[in-house]
Amino acid sequence: MVRKKLYRSKKKLGQAPGSVVYTGERPKEKLFLEAFDFTKDTYTEKQLTNIEDCFEYKHTETVTWINLNGLNHVNAIETLGKHFDIHHLALEDIVNISHRPKLDDHDSYLFLVLKMLYYNNSHNLVSEQVSFILGKNYVFSFQEAEGDVFNPIRDRIKNAKGRIRSMASDYLLYTLIDAIVDHYFNVIEVLGDKIEDLETDVFTNKSSDNLSIRIQDLKREILRVRRAVFPLREVISKIVKNETNLIQNQTSTYFKDIYDHLTQITENIELHREIIGGLMSMYLTSISNKMNEVMKVLTIMASIFIPLTFIAGVYGMNFKYMPELEFKYGYFAIWGLMVIVFLVLLFYFKRKKWL
Known part of the structure; x- marks a missing residue:
């Protein structure tokens, strides 16, 4: 993990501020673009073939969500940014996948960075950076690769479920962030199950050679979740305080619900940290007791x-x-x-x- 971080930082060495340099590890990822354009009564879904196809959505009266997968395609991202007047520093942050969650207000648009967490098929924790740009009538989302937690949102847009089709782009941004935060609960639940398994092994004296490694791995997972959740609370807090004109007052109420969820998740993370610390102490104590018996x-x-x-x-x-x-x-x-x-x-x- 340390070597990977050093490798990412070396990519940025000597570069001028605002240089759009991809720091991820998927240089061969294909560019994938999809657009969802809708109003209360109309809906269109397109899979775009090139970045120029996004330009037609700049001045429409409809609400548009454009999702881009493939941060390694920096030229396409720069082209999109130039047409939609996105600051080059924001473009730099989009392709620099080691950023902590943040919120930048650029008057005509909002730029957000957060982490999407989920467990893959190998039961490994995946932390993927997702960036959002909120404009007056559009939302851009940037992901490193295909696969996300937004399928329920796509379904709601397609089938006009709930109020998403009758609201503005700020509500669309809320639903996307809410989907990510909801999956934080799934991650917390899995972490809780892992802790229970470790507790059983420690308290039943089922000591094994890899028990300490399992505890340390779980501790690192909790720290990764903590680094994703804690800064996001600050981001949502700024939105709740209505420090930007792009978020309507009625939508700000929904963001308060996200803030409450993040507070609950934060408390669970701190509880898990204390438990895992106690498990390590208990494991070391049991090892010491067994050594004393010998x-x-x-x-x-x-x-x-x-x-x-x-x-x-x-x-x-x-x-x-x-x-x-x-x-x-x-x-x-x-x-x-x-x-x-x-x-x-x-x-x-x-x-x-x-x-």
Whole structure:
């Protein structure tokens, strides 16, 4: 992960401010464009073949959502930005996928960056940067690759479900952000299930070689979710405070609901962080206790054999004049003495509850 971040930062070294340089790892991704243009009574859906097809939606009276997949196509993004008067610094942030969530108000449009989180088919956490540009009658979304959480929104637009077709572009932006935030709950639920599994393994003493690795991996997942959620609260807070003219007062109320959801998610993340920290402490404690048990057994065994070794050592010396060497039953007497010493020590350790 560190090497990847260093590689991304090297791509930007020496570049002038505003240079549109793709910092992702999918340089061969195909450009995919789709446009949803609608009013309360009309609806059209198109899969665009080139970036110039987006230009016709600039001054329409309808609401338009244009989704672009393939941030590696920087020339197409620059062409789109030039036609819609998007600042070159915003274009730079769109293709720089390591940005934290942010909101920039450029008077004629809003520029937002946030993280889309979901688990793929391999049960790995995916954190993909999604950028939005909100204009008077349009919303642009920029994704690194195909696959997102917006299919319910597409269905609502197509089938005129809810109020989405009767509202302006700011409400469309709300629905897109809300879809992303709703999937945060799914991620939190999966994290909770993973924590429960780890708790079971730790408290049932099912220690394994990879248990500490699993705890550390889960801790990193929680940190990735935290880095995505915490800055987004600040972004939504600015919208709720109505610091921009592109968000209507009635739509600002809906963004308050997103803020409440993010607050709930934040509390769950902090709770998960505390639990995972406690699990690591509990795991280390259980390992230490097991080590103490092993050391206790070894110490008791050593304590038993020390006097036996002393007796055997004394009568194993090769002095000529040792009174017991001439004793007829000396061998059996020494064995009897060692057995008695062993039993006495064993009784003593059990009485002290060391065994």
